[in-house]
Amino acid sequence: MADKTIKLMQGNEACVEGAIAAGMRFYAGYPITPSTEIAELSAEKLPKIGGKFIQMEDEIAGISAVIGASIAGEKVMTATSGPGFSLKQEGLGYAVITEAPCVIVNVQRGGPSTGLPTAPAQGEIMQARWGTHGDHSIIALYPWSVKEIYNTTIKAFNLAEKYRTPVILLMDEVIAHMREKIEIPNNTELEVYNRKKPTCSPENYKPYEVKEGDLVPEMAGFGEGYRFHVTGLVHSESGFPSGNEKVAENLINRLIDKIEDNKDDIVEVSEYLTEDSDIAIVAFGATARSAKSAVDTLREDGIKAGLFRPITIWPLAEKELLELSKKVKRIVVVEMNMGQYYLEVDRIAGKFTKVEKYGRLNGELITPEEIISFVKEDQYAKSTN
Amino acid sequence: MPSQLINEFFRTENLPHIWCPGCGNGIVTRAIVKAIDNLGLDKDKVCVVSGIGCSSRASGYLDFNTMHTTHGRALAFATGIKLAKPELTVIVITGDGDCSAIGGNHLIHAARRNIDITTIVFNNSTYGMTGGQYSPTTPTGDKGTTAPYGNIDMNFDLCELAKAAGGTYVSRGTIFTANMLIKQVEEGIKNKGFSFIEALTTCPTYYGRKNKKGEAVDMMNYLKENAINIAAYDKLTDEQKDGKFVVGELYKNTRAEYVEEYQKIIESFSKER
Numbered sequence: 124m125a126d127k128t129i130k131l132m133q134g135n136e137a138c139v140e141g142a143i144a145a146g147m148r149f150y151a152g153y154p155i156t157p158s159t160e161i162a163e164l165s166a167e168k169l170p171k172i173g174g175k176f177i178q179m180e181d182e183i184a185g186i187s188a189v190i191g192a193s194i195a196g197e198k199v200m201t202a203t204s205g206p207g208f209s210l211k212q213e214g215l216g217y218a219v220i221t222e223a224p225c226v227i228v229n230v231q232r233g234g235p236s237t238g239l240p241t242a243p244a245q246g247e248i249m250q251a252r253w254g255t256h257g258d259h260s261i262i263a264l265y266p267w268s269v270k271e272i273y274n275t276t277i278k279a280f281n282l283a284e285k286y287r288t289p290v291i292l293l294m295d296e297v298i299a300h301m302r303e304k305i306e307i308p309n310n311t312e313l314e315v316y317n318r319k320k321p322t323c324s325p326e327n328y329k330p331y332e333v334k335e336g337d338l339v340p341e342m343a344g345f346g347e348g349y350r351f352h353v354t355g356l357v358h359s360e361s362g363f364p365s366g367n368e369k370v371a372e373n374l375i376n377r378l379i380d381k382i383e384d385n386k387d388d389i390v391e392v393s394e395y396l397t398e399d400s401d402i403a404i405v406a407f408g409a410t411a412r413s414a415k416s417a418v419d420t421l422r423e424d425g426i427k428a429g430l431f432r433p434i435t436i437w438p439l440a441e442k443e444l445l446e447l448s449k450k451v452k453r454i455v456v457v458e459m460n461m462g463q464y465y466l467e468v469d470r471i472a473g474k475f476t477k478v479e480k481y482g483r484l485n486g487e488l489i490t491p492e493e494i495i496s497f498v499k500e501d502q503y504a505k506s507t508n
Numbered sequence: 509m510p511s512q513l514i515n516e517f518f519r520t521e522n523l524p525h526i527w528c529p530g531c532g533n534g535i536v537t538r539a540i541v542k543a544i545d546n547l548g549l550d551k552d553k554v555c556v557v558s559g560i561g562c563s564s565r566a567s568g569y570l571d572f573n574t575m576h577t578t579h580g581r582a583l584a585f586a587t588g589i590k591l592a593k594p595e596l597t598v599i600v601i602t603g604d605g606d607c608s609a610i611g612g613n614h615l616i617h618a619a620r621r622n623i624d625i626t627t628i629v630f631n632n633s634t635y636g637m638t639g640g641q642y643s644p645t646t647p648t649g650d651k652g653t654t655a656p657y658g659n660i661d662m663n664f665d666l667c668e669l670a671k672a673a674g675g676t677y678v679s680r681g682t683i684f685t686a687n688m689l690i691k692q693v694e695e696g697i698k699n700k701g702f703s704f705i706e707a708l709t710t711c712p713t714y715y716g717r718k719n720k721k722g723e724a725v726d727m728m729n730y731l732k733e734n735a736i737n738i739a740a741y742d743k744l745t746d747e748q749k750d751g752k753f754v755v756g757e758l759y760k761n762t763r764a765e766y767v768e769e770y771q772k773i774i775e776s777f778s779k780e781r
């Protein structure tokens with residue numbers, strides 16, 4: 124057997140294939156364009172491998188069922204778009220504090236509200252980060268091609284299991300619906316991470332206790348002989364609610380630290396021609412494809428441009444952005460919104476270089492030409508000269 | 509000395525509970541535990557899921573696999589658990605507001621699927637945890653902190669709702685007739701499908717005080733005097749029924765259960781292989 128299979132596949136399909144390869148055995152959700160194919164394909168594929176699919180009554184029910192199944196021991200996913208992502212926010216927070224591994228896909232569409240159902244947009248950059256209430260950290264990944272959707276979905280599952288956390292997979296409508304050639308490895312080489320199971324006796328098990336040098340607790344599943352309590356309230360190591368300020372502080376800090384302290388493992392960026400560039404374009408997803416093409420053209424025109432593409436958009440690639448800001452004279456953040464990621468890039472890189480934004484939202488992709496003319500116009504240079 | 513039930517089934521390290529003196533929640537919780545005990549279920553295979561509210565705190569006191577979820581969503585979480593691990597006995601504990609206001613949609617869909625979950629609603633006719641606001645079960649005309657001039661909403665008959673939506677075991681009990689309640693929970697657990705048990709309970713702190721229902725004992729007496737068993741109730745004239753409510757096993761039926769139906773789909777593929 125060949126070590127890989129070559130297939131023509133849609134982005135949404137690649138997401139399901141990646142999820143199954145990573146071990147997804149439970150999907151619950153509510154259909155919404157442009158994410159529907161993820162539900163449809165999961166419904167078709169899961170029972171064939173002994174997994175379960177359920178179409179719940181709404182998105183809140185979808186994420187709730189997924190968290191329930193996760194606590195019961197399964198690898199789980201739900202997918203949605205725009206308004207559905209808003210509905211899932213309370214459940215997302217619950218998954219954060221209960222440390223229930225799950226993957227939440229958001230194939231973005233134009234908003235606010237029902238907005239532009241079938242048009243691309245990148246409007247949930249900040250909602251992915253801060254949509255649920257309270258302080259926490261979050262992992263969000265952002266692939267730019269069908270092939271990368273496959274790999275990134277696997278990575279999303281692995282990070283969810285490894286860090287016991289919800290992982291958000293942000294996708295763009297155009298890539299979700301686009302067909303591209305992808306190579307699917309024939310499993311053996313696939314790196315799949317499974318949550319750490321407790322090895323202690325049930326009497327000694329504390330569901331939220333961490334071992335020295337590790338910030339992630341071992342996780343038993345319901346029915347495995349470890350009877351434990353799960354609550355969205357602030358809880359001690361034993362899992363039971365506590366109003367003690369020290370307990371609250373320790374828990375919240377640990378939830379943040381287990382992600383922020385492991386950025387080296389979690390953060391992935393892809394850079395293209397940035398080693399010698401004067402201008403760096405920061406972009407993700409579909410927009411990064413236009414940006415790459417713009418970089419090539421700018422280079423042909425003698426302008427030293429490069430592309431900085433965060434694949435992990437949260438936690439923020441601070442170290443990498445700082446390095447970039449010390450190398451380049453100018454950073455342009457291009458995104459299909461009015462400047463959400465720009466705020467963060469400017470916060471980090473703005474100390475060392477000038478950071479500008481090019482954002483637009485009308486349901487149309489940002490083209491390479493637009494990016495080129497924005498870079499060439501150099502608004503900033505004009506206004507300060 | 510604490511009863512055997514407490515030592516066996518409660519997480520004594522988490523007691524005392526948060527409930528007010530005179531609150532009926534303890535009696536309903538005991539009925540659930542006693543039913544589990546009577547059925548001889550393996551503690552490792554029992555899963556208790558609750559929403560948010562005073563009553564939903566019960567999950568934390570019980571020594572099973574327990575989950576205290578978000579407000580109104582216990583049935584959705586439980587659906588995921590049951591589907592993922594069909595071998596578990598899944599019991600949902602919920603308040604009247606949790607179950608029928610914010611969680612109303614999940615209730616009707618869990619019933620419609622006839623998924624094998626036993627739901628016990630602690631109905632105290634009010635929102636206890638948030639301080640006595642009116643709930644979908646507050647009788648029309650009664651007061652709540654958000655209905656200072658009397659509630660003008662029609663109140664829900666939760667059992668009718670569960671039955672109409674497709675539940676296959678529906679019954680109503682009260683904390684006054686605790687033994688009947690135990691039996692009802694047992695029957696609910698034994699039923700292969702969606703079981704719904706409405707336990708009428710008391711919140712003297714808010715509902716009782718606001719509506720001048722007297723002390724906890726007076727509220728218990730009210731339940732005693734006005735609850736009529738289904739067999740007797742049907743024989744009453746409309747006049748006699750006035751102000752009374754029916755208790756007992758209200759509905760029973762057999763219908764395909766959701767998880768089993770899904771399992772059949774899975775098995776159709778394993779045969780193919």
Ligand SMILES: Cc1ncc(C[n+]2csc(CCOP(=O)(O)OP(=O)(O)O)c2C)c(N)n1
Nearest residue numbers: 560561562563579603604605606635636637
């Ligand atoms: C999304 C959300 N909305 C509102 C609340 C506030 N809240 C907590 S408990 C509760 C009502 C509980 O009433 P009920 O379900 O009847 O239970 P009881 O406390 O009476 O047992 C409300 C409104 C919440 N926790 N979450």
Ligand code: SF4
Nearest residue numbers: 527528531562636711
């Ligand atoms: S407020 Fe009412 S329902 Fe809540 S514990 Fe007190 S008496 Fe019970």
